[in-house]
Amino acid sequence: MIKTKKPIIRLENVSKKYDEYGVVVNALDNVSLKIDKGEFVSIIGPSGCGKSTLLHCMGLLDRPSEGKVLIEEKDTTKISGKEIAEFRGTKLGFVFQNYNLIPRLTVLENVVLPGLIMNKKQKELEEKARVLLKEVGIYHRADHKGIHLSGGEQQRVAIARALINDPVLLLADEPTGALDTDSSTEIMKILLNLNKTRGTTSIFVSHEIEIAKFGIRTLAIKDGKIVGDTKEKGSDFESVVKSFKNNYNGG
Amino acid sequence: MGVSRRLAIGELKEHKRIYAIIVLVIALTMTSFMLENAYLNYMMQVVDDTTKLVTSDAVIVDPSSNLRDLYGTEPELKNAGRIARQIESELSNWETSIRVTAQGTYGLGVEGEAVDGCTIQGIDPIKDDKISSIKSKIVSGRYFKDSDPILRGHTPLYIEIEGPGDLPNFVYGTGERLLEEDEPYPIIVGATAAKMHPSVDVGNTFGLTLSVSGKESSYATINVQVIGLYESGTPTLDALMWFMHADSLREIKRYGNVEGKDWVVPGVGTFRGYNPITVDRDRGDVVIVKAPEPLHQLNPVAHAQDVSNTLEEIFPYLDVYNWHDFLVYIAGSMQDVVTIMLWGSILVTLFLCGAAIKYVMDSIIMRKTREIGSLKAFGARDRVVFKIFLYQGLIIGIIAGLLGIVFSLAVMNFVNWYGLSVEFIAGTQLEIGFIVNWLTLVTALALPVILSVLAAAIPAKKASMLSPVEALRKGELSL
Numbered sequence: 001m002i003k004t005k006k007p008i009i010r011l012e013n014v015s016k017k018y019d020e021y022g023v024v025v026n027a028l029d030n031v032s033l034k035i036d037k038g039e040f041v042s043i044i045g046p047s048g049c050g051k052s053t054l055l056h057c058m059g060l061l062d063r064p065s066e067g068k069v070l071i072e073e074k075d076t077t078k079i080s081g082k083e084i085a086e087f088r089g090t091k092l093g094f095v096f097q098n099y100n101l102i103p104r105l106t107v108l109e110n111v112v113l114p115g116l117i118m119n120k121k122q123k124e125l126e127e128k129a130r131v132l133l134k135e136v137g138i139y140h141r142a143d144h145k146g147i148h149l150s151g152g153e154q155q156r157v158a159i160a161r162a163l164i165n166d167p168v169l170l171l172a173d174e175p176t177g178a179l180d181t182d183s184s185t186e187i188m189k190i191l192l193n194l195n196k197t198r199g200t201t202s203i204f205v206s207h208e209i210e211i212a213k214f215g216i217r218t219l220a221i222k223d224g225k226i227v228g229d230t231k232e233k234g235s236d237f238e239s240v241v242k243s244f245k246n247n248y249n250g251g
Numbered sequence: 252m253g254v255s256r257r258l259a260i261g262e263l264k265e266h267k268r269i270y271a272i273i274v275l276v277i278a279l280t281m282t283s284f285m286l287e288n289a290y291l292n293y294m295m296q297v298v299d300d301t302t303k304l305v306t307s308d309a310v311i312v313d314p315s316s317n318l319r320d321l322y323g324t325e326p327e328l329k330n331a332g333r334i335a336r337q338i339e340s341e342l343s344n345w346e347t348s349i350r351v352t353a354q355g356t357y358g359l360g361v362e363g364e365a366v367d368g369c370t371i372q373g374i375d376p377i378k379d380d381k382i383s384s385i386k387s388k389i390v391s392g393r394y395f396k397d398s399d400p401i402l403r404g405h406t407p408l409y410i411e412i413e414g415p416g417d418l419p420n421f422v423y424g425t426g427e428r429l430l431e432e433d434e435p436y437p438i439i440v441g442a443t444a445a446k447m448h449p450s451v452d453v454g455n456t457f458g459l460t461l462s463v464s465g466k467e468s469s470y471a472t473i474n475v476q477v478i479g480l481y482e483s484g485t486p487t488l489d490a491l492m493w494f495m496h497a498d499s500l501r502e503i504k505r506y507g508n509v510e511g512k513d514w515v516v517p518g519v520g521t522f523r524g525y526n527p528i529t530v531d532r533d534r535g536d537v538v539i540v541k542a543p544e545p546l547h548q549l550n551p552v553a554h555a556q557d558v559s560n561t562l563e564e565i566f567p568y569l570d571v572y573n574w575h576d577f578l579v580y581i582a583g584s585m586q587d588v589v590t591i592m593l594w595g596s597i598l599v600t601l602f603l604c605g606a607a608i609k610y611v612m613d614s615i616i617m618r619k620t621r622e623i624g625s626l627k628a629f630g631a632r633d634r635v636v637f638k639i640f641l642y643q644g645l646i647i648g649i650i651a652g653l654l655g656i657v658f659s660l661a662v663m664n665f666v667n668w669y670g671l672s673v674e675f676i677a678g679t680q681l682e683i684g685f686i687v688n689w690l691t692l693v694t695a696l697a698l699p700v701i702l703s704v705l706a707a708a709i710p711a712k713k714a715s716m717l718s719p720v721e722a723l724r725k726g727e728l729s730l
Contacts (some may be wrong), residue, residue, distance in 0.1 A: 089630015
């Protein structure tokens with residue numbers, strides 16, 4: 001018997017159109033893809049190519065104009081707002097470019113917040129948050145206010161926060177976009193390590209090729225279409241990058 | 252504690268300065284509301300006490316009178332005795348008594364004292380419904396007793412001069428007994444009047460000029476002796492309302508078998524010198540009616556109306572007023588105006604506070620759209636976001652309401668302790684008092700809560716309806 005891997009997320013002919021001052025913009029154009037459990041995927045592309053829109057659609061933050069987004073094979077395009085919120089809270093974890101910590105809360109309070117939203121018990125959440133903070137190397141600042149942390153530290157907290165509800169999929173939108181090179185590398189190593197140790201399926205978006213290289217699988221997107229995927233036969237990172245960046249020389 | 256409430260408290264702490272100002276303004280508004288309302292309640296209580304002392308449950312008066320005449324200017328009620336007896340015979344356990352009333356002026360010609368007015372209620376000292384409340388309030392001297400010279404055995408000299416044309420006759424009576432030393436009528440007066448008029452004290456005799464009917468120009472100057480001072484707890488009432496024996500006033504008003512001698516001067520009038528009269532206890536100005544207490548009195552106003560209706564059925568040709576009619580007449584319009592002004596000013600201020608809450612929250616939401624977007628990304632439903640802002644409004648309202656109540660109670664206690672008073676009717680000092688009832692307390696708390704919750708609901712709805720992706724994008728832009 002052939003055992004097929006159940007995809008964590010599957011997109012079927014997803015399109016997203018915006019109406020900007022009467023002009024229809026195709027942010028995503030008939031995108032189909034499948035990401036399996038445990039994958040560590042980077043999405044790369046030039047500014048305005050639709051990579052964040054793709055991430056938002058996968059994260060159920062935005063609804064596609066056409067097509068289906070299936071998470072663990074459940075079609076999310078036909079479910080109610082309440083169920084979508086439930087999905088976001090239980091199945092997905094988000095890391096944002098600007099960390100989005102709540103400045104008046106401590107690091108620990110920020111981490112437990114998504115759990116509280118899902119009505120989980122405070123004590124259990126705090127225990128779990130401490131473990132996560134140790135994993136991302138920021139436990140020593142658990143009682144500090146988020147606002148007093150450096151960018152790299154804040155992003156570590158944001159990663160811990162994204163994992164508090166044990167999501168099946170971690171989505172990171174330019175997670176290193178506001179960080180210097182060293183901090184960016186550290187953050188990517190943390191994400192990669194979590195993928196290895198916890199098996200967390202992760203998808204991150206970046207416009208930086210050096211960051212996208214961390215992806216075990218890389219997707220390239222251009223003009224709302226997927227133009228390269230390292231999972232395809234005969235493709236590698238360089239060919240994928242070249243698919244949207246003609247002058248890329250591998251450096 | 253739910254996450255919405257926890258975040259709401261955090262938001263309030265973060266913006267404590269601006270919210271503290273709003274809370275303080277609402278609290279002060281509610282303090283003003285509580286003080287004015289409690290003072291109004293107190294004033295209404297004063298009026299209510301006065302009203303009930305005059306009317307009991309209801310009064311029956313001559314149809315030519317109006318409510319204003321209940322202060323002592325009502326004309327004689329024809330067949331008062333028969334009316335009273337008819338009520339007692341037709342309605343079981345209903346009690347009646349007949350009052351004779353007049354208006355008085357005192358202090359005339361007394362050095363160092365002002366001239367003041369009062370209402371003289373001539374009561375039946377055995378049957379009147381209000382005896383117990385008068386007796387229990389006597390603070391100096393005593394109540395009427397049988398040996399008092401209630402009737403002096405004669406009537407004063409009267410001069411009745413025919414009014415020219417359609418004008419009423421002018422009647423003047425003097426309290427001086429012709430050629431003999433006069434014995435004064437006993438009277439119970441208010442302690443406030445005694446405080447303001449040293450000549451008015453227990454055992455003192457002084458002259459009292461009575462206007463015995465508002466519809467005729469009938470006057471008498473009589474001597475009275477104070478036998479007791481009463482203190483109702485309402486200084487204004489004490490200063491205005493004095494009590495004599497009904498028979499004394501009957502004698503003065505000539506309600507009885509009169510024998511006398513007339514000297515008629517053509518074109519001028521009649522001079523009459525009266526001999527002793529026999530008072531007719533069936534004659535009087537007002538029949539006071541006390542109905543049996545209902546078993547459960549949940550609505551005293553409805554009970555008063557029931558009493559009136561019952562009496563009006565028996566005496567359709569007479570005027571019946573219950574205590575509530577009187578209360579509405581003397582205080583209703585004043586209360587209405589004050590209440591409208593009070594509510595008007597309170598609502599305007601609260602509306603402005605509500606607008607302030609809305610605009611502060613709007614501006615906070617504009618700055619916090621990314622935070623709202625993040626919460627939604629973490630699984631927060633619209634309801635959770637809505638409640639974050641709604642709780643803020645609720646907490647602001649509760650704190651403001653409670654602070655308003657605490658402030659106002661502190662002011663009330665201070666005023667009570669210090670003993671503030673204001674100049675009132677007839678030179679009396681009305682001590683400022685407060686009556687806080689449950690309705691006032693509940694309103695003082697509910698009003699700011701409702702207002703701030705409503706004011707918060709608009710931005711809260713707006714925040715909850717933000718799509719997460721829009722909120723995250725707008726947040727990026729607003730940074």
